[in-house]
Amino acid sequence: MTVSKDVSGGVALWRRIADAIRLDIVGGKLASGDRLPTEAFLAERFSANRHTVRRALAVLAEEGVVGAEQGRGTFVRSARRLSYPIGRRTRFREGLKGQAASLVSQGLSHRIENATAAVAAALGLKPGAKVVRTESLSIADGRPISRSTTWLPYRLFPDFAERIARLQSTTAVFASYGIADYARASTRISARHADVEETKLLGLAPGAILLVSEAVDVDSEAIPISYALSRFPAERMELVV
Amino acid sequence: MTVSKDVSGGVALWRRIADAIRLDIVGGKLASGDRLPTEAFLAERFSANRHTVRRALAVLAEEGVVGAEQGRGTFVRSARRLSYPIGRRTRFREGLKGQAASLVSQGLSHRIENATAAVAAALGLKPGAKVVRTESLSIADGRPISRSTTWLPYRLFPDFAERIARLQSTTAVFASYGIADYARASTRISARHADVEETKLLGLAPGAILLVSEAVDVDSEAIPISYALSRFPAERMELVV
DNA sequence: TCGATTTGTCTAATACACTAGACAACTAAT
DNA sequence: ATTAGTTGTCTAGTGTATTAGACAAATCGA
Numbered sequence: 001m002t003v004s005k006d007v008s009g010g011v012a013l014w015r016r017i018a019d020a021i022r023l024d025i026v027g028g029k030l031a032s033g034d035r036l037p038t039e040a041f042l043a044e045r046f047s048a049n050r051h052t053v054r055r056a057l058a059v060l061a062e063e064g065v066v067g068a069e070q071g072r073g074t075f076v077r078s079a080r081r082l083s084y085p086i087g088r089r090t091r092f093r094e095g096l097k098g099q100a101a102s103l104v105s106q107g108l109s110h111r112i113e114n115a116t117a118a119v120a121a122a123l124g125l126k127p128g129a130k131v132v133r134t135e136s137l138s139i140a141d142g143r144p145i146s147r148s149t150t151w152l153p154y155r156l157f158p159d160f161a162e163r164i165a166r167l168q169s170t171t172a173v174f175a176s177y178g179i180a181d182y183a184r185a186s187t188r189i190s191a192r193h194a195d196v197e198e199t200k201l202l203g204l205a206p207g208a209i210l211l212v213s214e215a216v217d218v219d220s221e222a223i224p225i226s227y228a229l230s231r232f233p234a235e236r237m238e239l240v241v
Numbered sequence: 242m243t244v245s246k247d248v249s250g251g252v253a254l255w256r257r258i259a260d261a262i263r264l265d266i267v268g269g270k271l272a273s274g275d276r277l278p279t280e281a282f283l284a285e286r287f288s289a290n291r292h293t294v295r296r297a298l299a300v301l302a303e304e305g306v307v308g309a310e311q312g313r314g315t316f317v318r319s320a321r322r323l324s325y326p327i328g329r330r331t332r333f334r335e336g337l338k339g340q341a342a343s344l345v346s347q348g349l350s351h352r353i354e355n356a357t358a359a360v361a362a363a364l365g366l367k368p369g370a371k372v373v374r375t376e377s378l379s380i381a382d383g384r385p386i387s388r389s390t391t392w393l394p395y396r397l398f399p400d401f402a403e404r405i406a407r408l409q410s411t412t413a414v415f416a417s418y419g420i421a422d423y424a425r426a427s428t429r430i431s432a433r434h435a436d437v438e439e440t441k442l443l444g445l446a447p448g449a450i451l452l453v454s455e456a457v458d459v460d461s462e463a464i465p466i467s468y469a470l471s472r473f474p475a476e477r478m479e480l481v482v
Numbered sequence: 483t484c485g486a487t488t489t490g491t492c493t494a495a496t497a498c499a500c501t502a503g504a505c506a507a508c509t510a511a512t
Numbered sequence: 513a514t515t516a517g518t519t520g521t522c523t524a525g526t527g528t529a530t531t532a533g534a535c536a537a538a539t540c541g542a
Contacts, residue, residue: 009256009440009447009449010253010256010257010259010300011253011447011448012252012253013500015250015251015252016434018251019434038519039518039519040517040518049500049501049502051500051502052499052501054520068519068520069509070518070519071507071508071509071517071518073509073519074519083429186482188479188481188482190322190479191450191475192450192475195261199250205250205251206251207250207252207257208250209432209434211430211432234431234433238430239429240428240430241327241328241425241428241430253529254529255530279487279489280488281488289530290530290531291531292529292532293531295489295490296529309489309490310488310489311488311489311490311537312487312488312489312537313488313538313540314487314489315489
């Protein structure tokens with residue numbers, strides 16, 4: 001049973017159009033305040049019906065990316081992507097400094113569990129070793145920009161949960177444990193669609209694309225101290241190496 | 242059953258299911274030869290009808306990722322993602338060595354054009370300066386893994402097109418110009434859906450996700466020598482920093 | 483061989499995606 | 513005030529996505 005000549009690939013046309021227009025905006029081809037081409041023109045450009053284009057624009061309007069004004073046109077309202085610099089010395093809050101007025105990190109949950117094979121391998125522990133797992137959400141200027149799961153060796157950071165709640169910054173918590181400096185050992189980057197939970201927490205349209213980074217940080221003696229699995233909405237963030 | 246809000250986000254359920262299963266496979270949760278859960282189980286897990294799950298599996302079968310066998314089950318056929326290491330010294334062919342038996346680069350087209358603002362900025366040229374632009378496709382073990390557009394200063398590499406056709410490797414061409422070493426100055430990583438042309442060239446299901454990297458390489462004196470815009474199918478490649 | 487399990491095929495009903503055309507409401511320039 | 517151009521709304525028809533149920537065909541172990 002072949003999947004005949006399905007040109008849509010399971011992604012609705014209105015969504016592909018919305019993605020394409022959003023890409024022009026967050027990628028900088030269209031600046032804030034610019035007028036978009038008319039609905040008729042866009043319909044032509046995407047070989048679609050005007051109604052289909054209108055649906056795409058309605059989605060973008062809901063996101064706050066564009067706004068339509070009857071009789072005048074549709075205009076770009078916001079907003080470029082944030083750039084998160086990744087290197088040997090990667091610091092989340094520091095890296096985004098200056099790009100957003102406010103940056104809030106929310107702890108969602110903390111618990112102690114036994115390391116799975118993957119987590120153990122990343123942290124250089126034996127499978128089953130006790131680890132602290134924290135789930136968190138970061139919000140820049142009111143827009144969620146990352147959803148992270150972090151694992152740390154329980155032996156080194158038994159009360160990580162309490163400290164991160166108090167200090168907010170991971171760097172500050174490490175410092176409170178006497179780790180003055182730490183470095184990024186490896187970052188693995190992939191991309192996929194958001195699942196239902198991520199969609200809700202990050203305030204995305206279902207089916208949005210996430211950049212996924214798996215990062216291992218090590219202390220000054222190259223001992224792994226954290227393994228983080230972070231998901232960034234591709235429409236709001238880009239990673240710069 | 243009234244559908245209160247659009248929960249699909251314009252991405253069909255069968256596609257989201259296919260993406261989720263593929264993710265388990267290319268991400269390593271399911272190894273080659275493993276049996277997948279039964280269709281009935283997957284239908285339960287994704288809160289979908291068995292027919293919908295079957296459509297997802299049909300797509301994956303067409304991609305060669307799984308194969309169904311009547312009466313027995315559905316089995317994983319291939320293959321983990323390739324990892325492309327990115328760092329100060331980034332070499333495409335070298336980075337993938339050992340991960341694929343064959344790695345072929347196809348030149349699609351070459352031409353000389355005037356630099357756009359973005360290209361000029363990346364290469365440190367004046368807008369409108371002459372640049373060589375090459376379009377290429379890389380194929381590992383018969384599967385396309387990247388679609389790249391590269392711009393180089395015409396002044397430095399007037400006959401880049403001929404040399405890359407002969408030497409295949411970018412590193413080798415640079416060497417032929419007397420550039421013994423070069424380094425990665427910056428890499429910008431984002432993600433988006435593939436467009437129609439990319440879908441065809443890369444042999445993807447329409448609506449597939451691409452990892453997009455914008456990279457600038459510089460010579461030993463920090464002079465930009467190339468600006469490359471590469472698109473990698475997220476289901477076949479991951480980037481490791 | 484039998485029975486349980488699993489994939490393959492068929493029919494049918496409902497909701498959504500997309501197209502098509504027409505006209506209203508609003509804006510800006512002439 | 514008129515007109516051309518733009519977004520907003522309405523009706524309607526066709527194809528796809530998804531659900532539902534039933535049964536056939538193949539596999540495997542008891």
